[in-house]
Amino acid sequence: MLFMKKLISIILGFILLQACHTEENYTIVPTVIPLQIPSNFPEIEYNLENNPLTEEGVALGKKLFYEGRLASDGIISCGFCHEQASAFTHHGHTISHGIDGNFGFRNAQPIQNLAFFSEFTWDGAAIHLDLQPIIPITSDFEMGETIPSVIQKLNSYPEYRILFENAFEDAEATTERLLKALSQFMVTMISGNAKYDKVIRREGNVNFTNLENKGFVIFKNKCASCHSGALFTDKSYRNNGIPFNKKFPEEEGRKRVSGFEDDFYKFRVPSLRNTEMTFPYMHDGRFGTLEDVLDFYTDGMSENGGKIDPLLTKQDGSLGIDLSQEDKIALIAFLKTLTDNTFLNDKRFAEF
Amino acid sequence: MKITNYIAAFFMAVTLTACTSTDEEITGNGNITLEFDNAFSTSDLLLDTAPYKGNETEKIKISKVKYIVSNIRLEDKEGTIFTYPKNESYFIVNEENPESQFINLFNIPSKDYTKITFGIGVDQEKYLQGAEGQGEFLTKAQDAGMVWSWQAGYKFFVFEGTYTSINTPDETAFAFHMGSHGTALDNYKEITLTLKNSARVRTNATPEIHIVADIANVLKGTTKFMLDDTAQIHVNATKSPQIATNVNGMFSVDHVHN
Numbered sequence: 001m002l003f004m005k006k007l008i009s010i011i012l013g014f015i016l017l018q019a020c021h022t023e024e025n026y027t028i029v030p031t032v033i034p035l036q037i038p039s040n041f042p043e044i045e046y047n048l049e050n051n052p053l054t055e056e057g058v059a060l061g062k063k064l065f066y067e068g069r070l071a072s073d074g075i076i077s078c079g080f081c082h083e084q085a086s087a088f089t090h091h092g093h094t095i096s097h098g099i100d101g102n103f104g105f106r107n108a109q110p111i112q113n114l115a116f117f118s119e120f121t122w123d124g125a126a127i128h129l130d131l132q133p134i135i136p137i138t139s140d141f142e143m144g145e146t147i148p149s150v151i152q153k154l155n156s157y158p159e160y161r162i163l164f165e166n167a168f169e170d171a172e173a174t175t176e177r178l179l180k181a182l183s184q185f186m187v188t189m190i191s192g193n194a195k196y197d198k199v200i201r202r203e204g205n206v207n208f209t210n211l212e213n214k215g216f217v218i219f220k221n222k223c224a225s226c227h228s229g230a231l232f233t234d235k236s237y238r239n240n241g242i243p244f245n246k247k248f249p250e251e252e253g254r255k256r257v258s259g260f261e262d263d264f265y266k267f268r269v270p271s272l273r274n275t276e277m278t279f280p281y282m283h284d285g286r287f288g289t290l291e292d293v294l295d296f297y298t299d300g301m302s303e304n305g306g307k308i309d310p311l312l313t314k315q316d317g318s319l320g321i322d323l324s325q326e327d328k329i330a331l332i333a334f335l336k337t338l339t340d341n342t343f344l345n346d347k348r349f350a351e352f
Numbered sequence: 353m354k355i356t357n358y359i360a361a362f363f364m365a366v367t368l369t370a371c372t373s374t375d376e377e378i379t380g381n382g383n384i385t386l387e388f389d390n391a392f393s394t395s396d397l398l399l400d401t402a403p404y405k406g407n408e409t410e411k412i413k414i415s416k417v418k419y420i421v422s423n424i425r426l427e428d429k430e431g432t433i434f435t436y437p438k439n440e441s442y443f444i445v446n447e448e449n450p451e452s453q454f455i456n457l458f459n460i461p462s463k464d465y466t467k468i469t470f471g472i473g474v475d476q477e478k479y480l481q482g483a484e485g486q487g488e489f490l491t492k493a494q495d496a497g498m499v500w501s502w503q504a505g506y507k508f509f510v511f512e513g514t515y516t517s518i519n520t521p522d523e524t525a526f527a528f529h530m531g532s533h534g535t536a537l538d539n540y541k542e543i544t545l546t547l548k549n550s551a552r553v554r555t556n557a558t559p560e561i562h563i564v565a566d567i568a569n570v571l572k573g574t575t576k577f578m579l580d581d582t583a584q585i586h587v588n589a590t591k592s593p594q595i596a597t598n599v600n601g602m603f604s605v606d607h608v609h610n
Contacts, residue, residue: 050484124534125503130482131490138494138501147494175491179483257503258536259589 028166030054035115038192040200041230044115046129046187051180053187056166061185063163064178066351070150071143073099078136078182079351081108085344087191087274088112094285102141105248107285110278112191112343113271116231122267122283123254124237129186130179147175154178191273191343192230199337208337215334218327225311232272232338238309239266241301241319245284253283253306264306276339290335294328297321378462380555384426386455386468387560388445389606390417393568399447400513406571407578409518412526416512417447417567418498419599420473423542424457427467429550434461442474442489444496445565464550468561472599473508473531473540500531503587507531508539509599511570515579526583528570530595533587539596543603551608560609566602573598 033053037044051057064070066079081096082088088111090096096108106122114120119127126132136142137150154160154173165171167181198206208216219227228234237254244265245251254263267283281287287296301312301319313319323331343349390397392404392414403411421443424436435441436457446452478485493499498507509530514523532539551559571577575594577585585591 047482050482119535124536125505127504127535128480128482130484131479131486131504134490134494134499134504135502138499140501147499148491151491174488175494176483176487179490183483254536256587257534259533259587259592260536261589263536 028056028169030056030167030169033058035187036190038190038197038201038230040197041113041190041192042116044187045118046115046183048187051130051183053184054167056163057168057181057184058188060163060167061181061183062349064182065185069153069157070137070145071099072145072149075099076143078111078133081136081142082111084346084349084351085277086110086279087277087344088189088349089278092280094280096142098136098139098142099144102144104139104141105251106283107280109270110274111186112189112273113231114189115187117235119235119268123257124268125257130183133179133182147178151175151178189343189349191340193342194273194340195337197340209333211330211333212337213334215330215332216337218323218331219334222321222323223331226269226309227272233269235269237263237266237268238311239264239304239306240297241308241312242267242282242286242296242304243300243302244304245286248284251284255306262307265304266306272335273338274340274344276336277344290332291328294323294331298323298328378554380462381459382462382553382555383558384457384460384465384551384553385558385560386421386424386457387562388421388453388455388565389562390445390447390453390565390567393566397447397567403516404568406515406517407576410515410571410579411517412513412515412571412579413523414447414511414513414567416510418496418507418510419445419565420493420498420506420508421445421455421470422474422478423469423471424455425469426460426463426465426551427469428463429466432463434463434465436460438478439485439487442478444492444498446496460553462554464552465547466550467544467546468551468605469542469544471540471542472596474506475540476532476535476538479505479532500529503534505531505534509570509595511567515583517580519580524579524583526579527586528577528595529586530592530599533589533592537589537593539592541596541600543600545603545605547605547608549608549610552610557610562606562609564604564606566604569602570595570598573601 031054033055035053066077068075068077070077076098081090083091090108093108095104095106097103109122114129120129120132121135126135134147137145137147151173160173161171164173164177168177195206198204199208226234226238252264254266255261275290279288281293287293298320308319312321397414397417400413400415403413406412422441423438424441426434443455444452493506498510500507507529511528513526515526516523530539547561551561553559574597582591585595
């Protein structure tokens with residue numbers, strides 16, 4: 001009798017255990033993945049504690065990044081203006097066109113290494129990566145949508161219910177989850193495998209050519225006070241003496257965000273990573289080549305209604321940076337060592 | 353035996369008197385309602401109707417008044433502060449939507465409260481938490497038109513309409529949108545108001561704090577705003593903080609219903 005009781009309880013226990021075990025199989029737990037930070041890079045600024053990277057979250061973010069239905073016309077996705085081959089800029093576009101053929105007045109910036117920044121866009125209009133996508137999604141000349149409408153749309157597509165369930169253990173799309181997934185994908189978009197990085201990290205037997213080395217020395221002397229560190233920007237806003245563009249009279253630079261007169265025509269010092277591929281250059285994409293950019297710094301700067309950065313004012317009070325023709329050739333050779341083909345071809349970020 | 357009975361009776365009596373002679377011990381939690389009643393000087397605020405008197409000859413017709421109320425704290429007469437849970441402490445008051453003018457707060461410790469503090473807008477701390485921190489408030493704010501589309505930030509205060517004046521005979525649009533300017537300028541400000549009679553929160557009593565917001569103060573407060581000078585103020589390093597101060601000055605507690 002006692003033996004029977006024992007046997008029954010063992011069987012019951014076994015069934016219970018089995019039940020638990022089966023249940024476990026049905027619970028989808030997102031797979032946490034580590035973020036690989038290049039050894040020559042600083043710490044990331046993005047707080048992963050609030051939004052841990054998961055395989056499923058990143059996958060959802062990637063799908064959303066290339067999702068035209070985030071826009072009111074069903075076409076203009078993030079990836080529309082941020083193309084991988086151009087380091088996620090809008091290839092060949094001075095400024096970008098959005099819904100209904102509307103134009104903005106700024107050049108699309110590359111999407112790379114955003115985890116290392118806490119302010120975004122040319123004027124710092126976004127101060128958290130999660131909240132940055134609100135601007136293009138809701139802007140009339142970009143995607144022309146509203147977040148509540150995007151959420152409603154996403155909840156109506158069965159494929160997204162599965163993806164949200166996988167990433168957040170809940171099938172419902174919410175603003176928080178939409179923005180977190182986009183951030184997860186963007187956080188993984190790290191470009192730190194250019195020739196420059198390999199030289200700096202002493203990887204393999206990679207060395208600069210003589211010309212690149214000459215360019216690097218010039219760069220350190222004449223460019224690196226603003227384009228500093230592994231990210232090639234000190235993240236500041238500066239007025240670089242770019243002539244006022246009459247085509248866009250509403251452009252005020254950083255002043256638009258801060259409201260301070262002193263910030264008129266100041267723009268974020270852009271990173272130079274993959275700069276070979278991110279043409280055209282400057283906030284309005286006015287320069288088509290790196291040669292044009294360097295010619296501007298030697299001969300093209302002018303008063304533009306704002307306060308031009310003292311670092312770009314010579315001792316005699318004139319504007320510009322002194323560079324010879326040979327200097328420019330060497331500088332450009334160096335800048336091309338910042339091209340990261342691994343990043344530009346990384347399948348993890350590719351639309352197809 | 354009898355003596356013990358007497359003693360027991362005596363203690364009972366003492367205990368009973370203790371209970372009745374001092375304040376009853378208040379326990380449990382209750383709720384409180386804040387009513388934000390928008391006015392213009394001494395009149396009720398009506399949208400798209402009456403022209404109200406602005407400064408000098410300016411006459412204004414108001415089409416939108418919306419603001420974010422946040423980080424609500426209540427102080428009792430002993431000075432103990434109860435902070436409403438931060439994640440649930442963000443609301444949008446919209447003149448177009450009467451429901452939005454009543455903010456219901458739940459699970460407030462039963463006490464007599466004598467002061468209320470709240471912020472207008474969204475503090476940087478909350479903002480910098482990213483998607484996690486905004487939760488569904490971001491969706492609500494977008495629905496209510498309280499998020500800018502050209503910068504990723506909240507509009508703390510929206511005031512729109514048309515005006516005429518001796519210099520501007522034709523109805524001309526005006527709009528004040530006030531918020532923080534990225535990391536450059538923080539326009540989030542808090543206000544503390546003393547309640548004329550205390551708000552007695554009990555498990556079975558929900559007081560209502562009736563707050564009047566005098567919108568005229570936006571134009572006529574610490575800084576006077578002539579719409580003829582600037583009819584559109586969105587991001588202005590000088591004027592936006594002045595608007596924030598005027599907005600803060602527009603609130604007063606009219607009364608508390610217990």
